[in-house]
Amino acid sequence: MKKKMMSLALAVMMCVSLCVPAFAAERTRIEINVENEAEIAEFFHSPEYDPDNLYSFIIPNQIQLRMLCPRCGSNSYRGMTERREGPPIMIMCPASPDLSSDKSIKFEVYTYSECDQCGYKTSSVFLNKYWEIECHLEYWDGAGTWKARPGQSYRNGYDLHEDPDYMGLR
Numbered sequence: 001m002k003k004k005m006m007s008l009a010l011a012v013m014m015c016v017s018l019c020v021p022a023f024a025a026e027r028t029r030i031e032i033n034v035e036n037e038a039e040i041a042e043f044f045h046s047p048e049y050d051p052d053n054l055y056s057f058i059i060p061n062q063i064q065l066r067m068l069c070p071r072c073g074s075n076s077y078r079g080m081t082e083r084r085e086g087p088p089i090m091i092m093c094p095a096s097p098d099l100s101s102d103k104s105i106k107f108e109v110y111t112y113s114e115c116d117q118c119g120y121k122t123s124s125v126f127l128n129k130y131w132e133i134e135c136h137l138e139y140w141d142g143a144g145t146w147k148a149r150p151g152q153s154y155r156n157g158y159d160l161h162e163d164p165d166y167m168g169l170r
C-alpha cells in the first residue's frame with residue numbers, strides 16, 4: 001500500500017515537473033515601463049497590445065498592485081460588496097422566552113467586481129451572512145440591537161442574542 005502511494009506521488013511529481021514548463025511557455029510575459037496608471041490603460045488600447053501575452057507594468061516609485069478591467073483595461077475596476085436583506089421574522093427572545101418575540105433580519109453579503117469606465121461587472125459571489133436581532137426587552141433604550149454571526153457561541157462569551165445556533169437561525 002505504502003509503495004503504491006509512493007509511486008503515485010512520484011508520478012504526480014513527474015507530471016507536474018513536465019507539464020508546468022509546457023503551460024508556461026504558451027504565454028509570454030512582457031515587462032513594460034510606464035510613468036503612471038493612465039499609460040497602462042493607453043497601452044491596452046494601442047496596437048502593441050497582444051491578448052495572447054501576459055504583461056507586467058513597472059511604475060517607478062510606486063509599489064502598488066491594481067487589478068485592471070479585463071474588458072477595457074481601465075484602472076477604474078474595483079471590488080464591491082452588496083448586502084441583501086431578508087424579510088424580518090419574529091423569533092423567541094433567549095433572555096425571556098415567556099414574553100413576546102425579538103425581530104431578526106438576515107443579511108447575506110455578496111462580492112463582485114465592477115468597472116466604472118465601461119460598466120463591466122462580474123457575477124456576484126457569496127461572501128458571508130449575519131443576522132441583526134432587535135431585542136424587545138432592550139430595544140426601547142437603543143441598546144438592544146445585536147449582530148449574530150456564524151461561529152459566535154455564547155460558550156465563548158458572546159451574548160445569547162449573538163449566537164445563531166442558540167437562536168436557531170438559518
Ligand SMILES: [Zn+2]
Pocket residue numbers: 069070071072073074077115116117118119120
Ligand atoms: Zn472596463
Ligand SMILES: [Zn+2]
Pocket residue numbers: 093094095096102134135136137161
Ligand atoms: Zn431578546
